[in-house]
Amino acid sequence: MRALVVDPSAPEAVRLTEIAEPVATGDEVLVEVRQAALNYGDLNDARSGRVPPGAVLGSDVAGVVLRSGPTGPPPGTRVVALAQGAFAEQVVVDLGALAEVPATVGLVQAAALPVAGVAALRSLRASGAVLGRRVLITGASGGVGRFAVRLASMAGAHVIASVGQVERGIGLEELGADKVVVGLNGIDAPVDVVLDSVGGPQLVAAWQLLAPDGSLQSIGWTSGEPAVFPPYSTIGPPKSLTSFVIQGSVAAELADLVHLVESGALPVEIGWHGPLQRFADGATALRDRRVNGKAILDVADQPSAS
Numbered sequence: 001m002r003a004l005v006v007d008p009s010a011p012e013a014v015r016l017t018e019i020a021e022p023v024a025t026g027d028e029v030l031v032e033v034r035q036a037a038l039n040y041g042d043l044n045d046a047r048s049g050r051v052p053p054g055a056v057l058g059s060d061v062a063g064v065v066l067r068s069g070p071t072g073p074p075p076g077t078r079v080v081a082l083a084q085g086a087f088a089e090q091v092v093v094d095l096g097a098l099a100e101v102p103a104t105v106g107l108v109q110a111a112a113l114p115v116a117g118v119a120a121l122r123s124l125r126a127s128g129a130v131l132g133r134r135v136l137i138t139g140a141s142g143g144v145g146r147f148a149v150r151l152a153s154m155a156g157a158h159v160i161a162s163v164g165q166v167e168r169g170i171g172l173e174e175l176g177a178d179k180v181v182v183g184l185n186g187i188d189a190p191v192d193v194v195l196d197s198v199g200g201p202q203l204v205a206a207w208q209l210l211a212p213d214g215s216l217q218s219i220g221w222t223s224g225e226p227a228v229f230p231p232y233s234t235i236g237p238p239k240s241l242t243s244f245v246i247q248g249s250v251a252a253e254l255a256d257l258v259h260l261v262e263s264g265a266l267p268v269e270i271g272w273h274g275p276l277q278r279f280a281d282g283a284t285a286l287r288d289r290r291v292n293g294k295a296i297l298d299v300a301d302q303p304s305a306s
């Protein structure tokens, strides 16, 4: 089958090649991949060694079940999943990492949900009730950010969306942002919750904006810059900074996200869409901060109309 495998000597550290089809055992589910989302984390994984040379890259898939164990969804079921090795024509998925996709939800939209959607949903839930609270979302123009803006707004928060440039904020008010700011300029009162995916100096500045009893979830670090806390900036009334990573079963959250998309409550914004062989173009667009929302790769030769 065709797959994008990690190759540190290749320009984007990945190479399109032919490899053997994977084999599902026990309760695992074999999925024919139709679409896969390209995440910022995938770009890091290809270069950092987290996905080793020769292994298939990619985390987010939507497709159709080919084979499954006695308790899995039957062949033909449309599914979305968090899967290691998503950028291939077939992938093996754990039962705890997938959800069914109803016919009314497109597989292109579903593919966007696992990493970005689950990170947004889980980090928001970890922040406690946000009804009426001021929630600052950094990197709001990106995959995690756009889902987080919508979900926080749905939960009744006063949402402040931070972007790098004015034009990166397009569409965020329609998603539910009460205020769109460039950097952290123009935030005139403390915030109760921060969902941060930028890190570096912006994380430090966001920490300093946090009200007593406030909490900051550190989801990502796209800035790549160190965070230097001025002396005594961590001394004072209690507030918390919590590290975040997706782990354990994501089936319930994926099902919640699919349901929200199906009901029309959660729009899925696709900012770049192309075939697997144009991975490098998608990666460049993502790195250059030109993707508003998610980047999606068509993996099947004849992607489903949905």
Ligand SMILES: NC(=O)c1ccc[n+]([C@@H]2O[C@H](COP(=O)([O-])OP(=O)(O)OC[C@H]3O[C@@H](n4cnc5c(N)ncnc54)[C@H](OP(=O)(O)O)[C@@H]3O)[C@@H](O)[C@H]2O)c1
Pocket (backbone or CB within 6 Å): 039, 040, 041, 115, 116, 119, 139, 140, 141, 142, 143, 144, 145, 162, 163, 164, 165, 168, 197, 198, 218, 219, 220, 221, 222, 223, 224, 244, 245, 246, 286, 287, 289, 293
């Ligand atoms: N911990 C976890 O489990 C988990 C899960 C999902 C994602 N993440 C991490 O969260 C971060 C965001 O992921 P994503 O999928 O939302 O990425 P994305 O779609 O590429 O969005 C990232 C956003 O970060 C902003 N940004 C600020 N400074 C940047 C810089 N120097 N370089 C690039 N972007 C910069 C960009 O917004 P502007 O252009 O408006 O500045 C961009 O929209 C990544 O670090 C990712 O690895 C972690």
